[in-house]
Amino acid sequence: MTCGRGVEPEGEVMGRRSFLARCAAVLGAAIAAVLGSTGLSYFISPAFKKDEEDWVDVGGTKDIRPGAPVKVDFVARKRDAWAVTEKRSSAWVATKDGREFTAFDPRCTHLGCPYRWDQAKEQFLCPCHAAIFDAGGAVVSGPPPRPLDRYDAKVVNGRLLIQPIPRRRAA
Amino acid sequence: MSPWHEEYRRRYARLKGAGKSFFPHAVFKDALVAFLIFAALSLLAWKFGAGLESLADPTDATYNPRPEWYFLFLFQALKAFPGSLESVAAVVLPGAAVLGLLLLPLIDRGPERHPFDRPLLTGLGILGLIVVGSLTVAGLRSPLVNPIEEKDPLVAAGRRVYQDMNCAYCHKIRGKGGVVGPELDKVVGGESVEWLEKHFRDPKSVVPGSAMPQLHLLDDEIAALAAYMKSIGDEPFTKEAPRLFSEHCAACHKIGREGGESGPDLSLIGSARDKAALKRAIADPTSLNPAAAMPAFKDQLTDVQIEDLARYLSSLGR
Amino acid sequence: MKNALILARDWIVERTGFDRVWEVLFERHVPEAKGPAAWLYTLGSASLFVFLVQVVTGSLLAMNYVPSPDHAYDSVRFIGEKVLCGSFIRGLHHWGASFMVVLVVAHMLRIYFMGSYKYPREGTWMVGVVLLLLVVGLGFTGYLLPWDQKAYWATAVGTNIAEQTPFIGPLVAKVLKGSSELGAATLPRFYALHVLVLPAAMLLGLGVHLFLVVWHGISEPPERARRPGEAP
Numbered sequence: 001m002t003c004g005r006g007v008e009p010e011g012e013v014m015g016r017r018s019f020l021a022r023c024a025a026v027l028g029a030a031i032a033a034v035l036g037s038t039g040l041s042y043f044i045s046p047a048f049k050k051d052e053e054d055w056v057d058v059g060g061t062k063d064i065r066p067g068a069p070v071k072v073d074f075v076a077r078k079r080d081a082w083a084v085t086e087k088r089s090s091a092w093v094a095t096k097d098g099r100e101f102t103a104f105d106p107r108c109t110h111l112g113c114p115y116r117w118d119q120a121k122e123q124f125l126c127p128c129h130a131a132i133f134d135a136g137g138a139v140v141s142g143p144p145p146r147p148l149d150r151y152d153a154k155v156v157n158g159r160l161l162i163q164p165i166p167r168r169r170a171a
Numbered sequence: 172m173s174p175w176h177e178e179y180r181r182r183y184a185r186l187k188g189a190g191k192s193f194f195p196h197a198v199f200k201d202a203l204v205a206f207l208i209f210a211a212l213s214l215l216a217w218k219f220g221a222g223l224e225s226l227a228d229p230t231d232a233t234y235n236p237r238p239e240w241y242f243l244f245l246f247q248a249l250k251a252f253p254g255s256l257e258s259v260a261a262v263v264l265p266g267a268a269v270l271g272l273l274l275l276p277l278i279d280r281g282p283e284r285h286p287f288d289r290p291l292l293t294g295l296g297i298l299g300l301i302v303v304g305s306l307t308v309a310g311l312r313s314p315l316v317n318p319i320e321e322k323d324p325l326v327a328a329g330r331r332v333y334q335d336m337n338c339a340y341c342h343k344i345r346g347k348g349g350v351v352g353p354e355l356d357k358v359v360g361g362e363s364v365e366w367l368e369k370h371f372r373d374p375k376s377v378v379p380g381s382a383m384p385q386l387h388l389l390d391d392e393i394a395a396l397a398a399y400m401k402s403i404g405d406e407p408f409t410k411e412a413p414r415l416f417s418e419h420c421a422a423c424h425k426i427g428r429e430g431g432e433s434g435p436d437l438s439l440i441g442s443a444r445d446k447a448a449l450k451r452a453i454a455d456p457t458s459l460n461p462a463a464a465m466p467a468f469k470d471q472l473t474d475v476q477i478e479d480l481a482r483y484l485s486s487l488g489r
Numbered sequence: 490m491k492n493a494l495i496l497a498r499d500w501i502v503e504r505t506g507f508d509r510v511w512e513v514l515f516e517r518h519v520p521e522a523k524g525p526a527a528w529l530y531t532l533g534s535a536s537l538f539v540f541l542v543q544v545v546t547g548s549l550l551a552m553n554y555v556p557s558p559d560h561a562y563d564s565v566r567f568i569g570e571k572v573l574c575g576s577f578i579r580g581l582h583h584w585g586a587s588f589m590v591v592l593v594v595a596h597m598l599r600i601y602f603m604g605s606y607k608y609p610r611e612g613t614w615m616v617g618v619v620l621l622l623l624v625v626g627l628g629f630t631g632y633l634l635p636w637d638q639k640a641y642w643a644t645a646v647g648t649n650i651a652e653q654t655p656f657i658g659p660l661v662a663k664v665l666k667g668s669s670e671l672g673a674a675t676l677p678r679f680y681a682l683h684v685l686v687l688p689a690a691m692l693l694g695l696g697v698h699l700f701l702v703v704w705h706g707i708s709e710p711p712e713r714a715r716r717p718g719e720a721p
Contacts, residue, residue, distance in 0.1 A: 017195055018195075019392040020195040020196060020198075020199040021198075021199070022192070023199055023202070023203075024195055024198050024199045024201075024202035026201075027202040027203060027204055028205075028206075029206070030206060031205060031206060031209045034209070034213060035209070035545060035581075036540065038556075038574040038577050038578060039545060039546070039549055039574075041573040041574045041579065042521050042549050042572055042573055042575060042578050043552070044573075045573035046577070048573060049571075056387075057372070057373070060550075074387075075387045076387075077387040077388065077389060078389075079389055081564075081567055082553075082555070082560055082563035082566070082567040083560060083563070084389065086394075093566040096557060105602045139253035144542070156197070176609070178606055179608065179609075180609075181503035183520070183706065184711065186520040186521075186709045187518045187519070187520050187706050187709075188517045188518060189521070190518045190520040191518065191519060191521060192515075192516050192519075193514075193518070193519050194514050194516060194518070197518075197519055197531075198515070200527065200530070200531050201531050201534040201535070201538075202718070203536050203605070204528070204531040204534070205534070205535060205538040208535055208538065208539065208543070208588065208592075209538075212542070212581055212584050212585060212588060213537075213577075213581070214576075215580065215584040216576075216577050216579075216580025216584055217577055217580065217720065219578075219580065219584075220569065220579065220580040220583075221569070221576070221580045221582070221635075222583075222639075222718060223562075223565060223569060223637050224637040224638040224639045225567060225637060226562045226636055226637060226638070226640030227558070227562070227636045227637055227638055227640065227642075228638060228641075229641065229670075229672075231638065234638055234642055236642030236643065236645060236646050237634050237639075237642070237643060237644030237646070238643045238647055239628060239629070239643055241587070241589070241590045241625070241628065242629070242643075242647065245650065246646060246650075249650070254598075255554075257653050258653040258654065258655050258658070261650045261651075261653035261654075262650075262651075262653050262654045262655065262658075263655070264709075269618070269622065272597075272618050273615055273618045274490055275601075275606060275614065276606045276607060276608075276610075276611035276614050276615070277604075277611065280607070280608070281607075282607070282714065283604065283714045284603060284605070284711035284712075285711040285712060285713045286602045286603070286604070286711070287710075287713065288713060288714045289604060292601075293602060295495075295545070296598070296601055298600060300598075304590065323513045329656035363520045379693070381673050388506070403592055403599070420490045421709050435561075450695070458568040465491065478673065
């Protein structure tokens, strides 16, 4: 043990004093280092957490025909830290060829009103300020600042999966 | 003021003057002890963590309740007092001890400080330590009344999903629940885990026209629910099983009217123990209850036979 | 650089009188204890140290804990499985609780057997007994919080013991549980006691206890009493 016994002769009182003080400081620093580093990791751990990809199964793709976008309702069940939350939500799903699918956020990019598909005009119509989008989500007329927001979508084993996080597209 | 108080103050002032400064001499000792304590704490925290058993279940009748170890002496003391005197052990004695401690400096007011100069209090202290210490040891050693059942955490999680999703609104397990869907313990036994998981993801994908709604469960919830279903389902046993029972078990155990009486009656055992617990009990009963009188069968029966026997027993009384 | 440090220190000293505080707290003299008995004098500060560890780890745990039967268990599991160093921090808090009880009791035994509670330190002792009760209370209320089987049943046993109190037992148990059943009303009650009421009382008591320790000075190791007529 290097700290326990005084190595200085009796006369050098100040030497032994500062030696003990230094030992105490080193021991204290060691404790603070372990508690501090683990405590800090604990505190900042949300910063290291990756957002998980939550693909939601919204059903089969058979019912979605080219040229006729369909509104699908789904429940996104998600783990939020220790709780599980359930959110009802919907999307407009369109396809050109029956293989590639596009999912639109169901809110108009102007003020968030719920738009609908008009099969006769083959356009999306927003009831609030008469905005019009085409089948690809681009603005045809009206006040919206950008095309319809999209959700990431993919097809796995004939089932359509979407990730209900709106992705903006440039005007 | 007692005459010795003045003298004590003078003597203490002299001793204090001759003593050393708190910093760094005492501080160093304190720091070293704190460091050793923290090292021990860290080691325990790192090696053993804090542990977490399954979710609190107020309806569980098989758990062995135990208080935290530093209350164990009190818990153990309760056993020594019969019903009407229980409050003495539980509240009166501890209360008196605390009051005694609180008022100690007002009771013992003389100048004597050395333990040998206060034989009564020193003896009382040692006696108290021995009593509390031996009660604690006795509490730690006291046998558990209920056998320790190791529950599969996945099955426990599955049971929670079953409750949270309100499955019992439509389904029955062991005769409890709704009548819309099938009785689960009767039907799930034969299905594979893969089939169950597919079914929970989208019931119509494996049972066309199923009236069961899609539950939108998370992957881990689906796995847990499947494990729970596997744990409740009756699994078929062979004709061999009842024969094994009459050959190896009936000397001590009864089913219905047949069998011996030195061991517990097993006619309804399936309602109290699941298959996994029964398998362990057959293979080696001391793993559940160290004091069990029943012999271990793991060397006399094959694993397949034990499984068969456990399936048979778990079907009884359901 | 060094000059700047000295300047900064002087600035603080001039405005806070910190040098006087340091002198009173740390440069005070302590009667010398010889041999292994000297180490018994570290038990008090060791208890204080573990209390501080409990404060730090407890504050961190509180960031992820929900005192409701619906979420308590899951949030504790979340700490153990998903938070960086979560199981270590929770482990420190768990073992720290046991260490705290052991150290505080050992500290009390030292005072008891050395007769250090005598004049003029009677008040220090009495506050110390209250602090011991607070530690036991913190252990009892904290044990329920994970809301697992062990927690639930240990608390059920504990509240049943309280129910044995003559005359007022059922009332005491009901107040403790917040309802006649151990459940949704109990958990937030125990949590508030565990993180607000008892620690606040603890800090107050510690303040008084430490003040008295410094005010009266640490007691000297006991000597055998002199018989009348014996030379001093």
